[in-house]
Amino acid sequence: MSKREPVMNLSPYERAVHRAGRLWGSMALLLMLLVPLVISVYFNAWPPLGALLRALLGVLPLYWTVGIIEVFTFVPMLGTGGSYLGFVTGNLTNLKVPAALNAMQAAKVRAGSEEGDVISTIAIASSSIVTVIIIALGVLLLGFLRPVLESPRLAPAFDNILPALFGALGVVFISKNPKIAVAPLLFMVALFMLLPGLSGSVSVLVPVGALIAILVARVLYKRGHLDKQGPG
Numbered sequence: 424m425s426k427r428e429p430v431m432n433l434s435p436y437e438r439a440v441h442r443a444g445r446l447w448g449s450m451a452l453l454l455m456l457l458v459p460l461v462i463s464v465y466f467n468a469w470p471p472l473g474a475l476l477r478a479l480l481g482v483l484p485l486y487w488t489v490g491i492i493e494v495f496t497f498v499p500m501l502g503t504g505g506s507y508l509g510f511v512t513g514n515l516t517n518l519k520v521p522a523a524l525n526a527m528q529a530a531k532v533r534a535g536s537e538e539g540d541v542i543s544t545i546a547i548a549s550s551s552i553v554t555v556i557i558i559a560l561g562v563l564l565l566g567f568l569r570p571v572l573e574s575p576r577l578a579p580a581f582d583n584i585l586p587a588l589f590g591a592l593g594v595v596f597i598s599k600n601p602k603i604a605v606a607p608l609l610f611m612v613a614l615f616m617l618l619p620g621l622s623g624s625v626s627v628l629v630p631v632g633a634l635i636a637i638l639v640a641r642v643l644y645k646r647g648h649l650d651k652q653g654p655g
Contacts, residue, residue, distance in 0.1 A: 436537060437503055440544075444507030451511045492630040500524065502540030505547045512551045516629060517585050521592055522550040528596075602648065606639040607632040 433441070463469050497515055498506045501523050509519040524534070526546035532538040561568065571577070597604040611632055615621060621628065643649040 434537065436540075440503045440507070440540075444504065448507055448511055496630040496633050500534050500543075501547070502534065502543045504540055505543030508544060508547045508551070512547070512554075514554070517588070518554070519547050519550055521588055522546045524592060524596070600649075602643055603636050603640045607635040610635055 493515060494506075494510075497509070497520055500520060501509050505519075505523050509515050509523070512519065523543040523546045526542050527534055527539050530538075530542045532542055534543070572581075593604075597608065611628065614628075640649060
């Protein structure tokens with residue numbers, strides 16, 4: 424193998440997506456960093472360096488760890504284009520990943536395939552556009568909607584949006600291969616019953632559940648209890 428020979432052979436679609444993703448991802452990162460910089464320059468208001476470092480010290484280890492874990496967890500689900508777009512627009516766990524998985528399920532394509540990559544990208548893009556439209560409408564109509572949104576009768580519904588969303592998706596994906604799903608499901612149920620305070624650490628525990636599912640799938644596959652095609 425020559426030194427110039429690529430380790431992986433990417434399709435023209437994947438090469439184009441990587442090129443566009445790196446370009447637009449870099450531009451998005453630059454714009455995100457420019458917002459606080461421009462505000463500080465315009466108002467001549469700079470945060471004290473010591474206070475800034477102390478604040479970052481408390482959150483950076485968690486966010487950097489979660490960010491790295493999410494890359495390894497979500498990229499195989501979202502594909503190339505979906506990953507670039509999803510990580511820039513955010514709300515991966517509670518919005519973009521469910522939207523992509525639901526779209527691939529409806530289109531009957533597999534995550535990791537080129538068709539799944541396209542469907543995932545379209546789903547995440549559509550989700551982002553709808554989110555922006557709803558937020559814009561919410562800002563414009565906030566005065567009218569505030570009494571409704573703050574109604575005590577609706578509070579339980581808003582508190583359970585995320586469990587309801589993942590519960591509906593869970594029924595679909597657990598039913599596809601309960602042999603793999605039962606281990607992480609039982610582990611998480613037991614963990615939250617013993618330590619209910621961990622309910623706020625979803626971003627960290629989702630990759631833990633994914634790792635358990637991968638290990639169980641490997642053991643079942645080695646013992647011949649799992650179809651070679653896998654779930655789906």
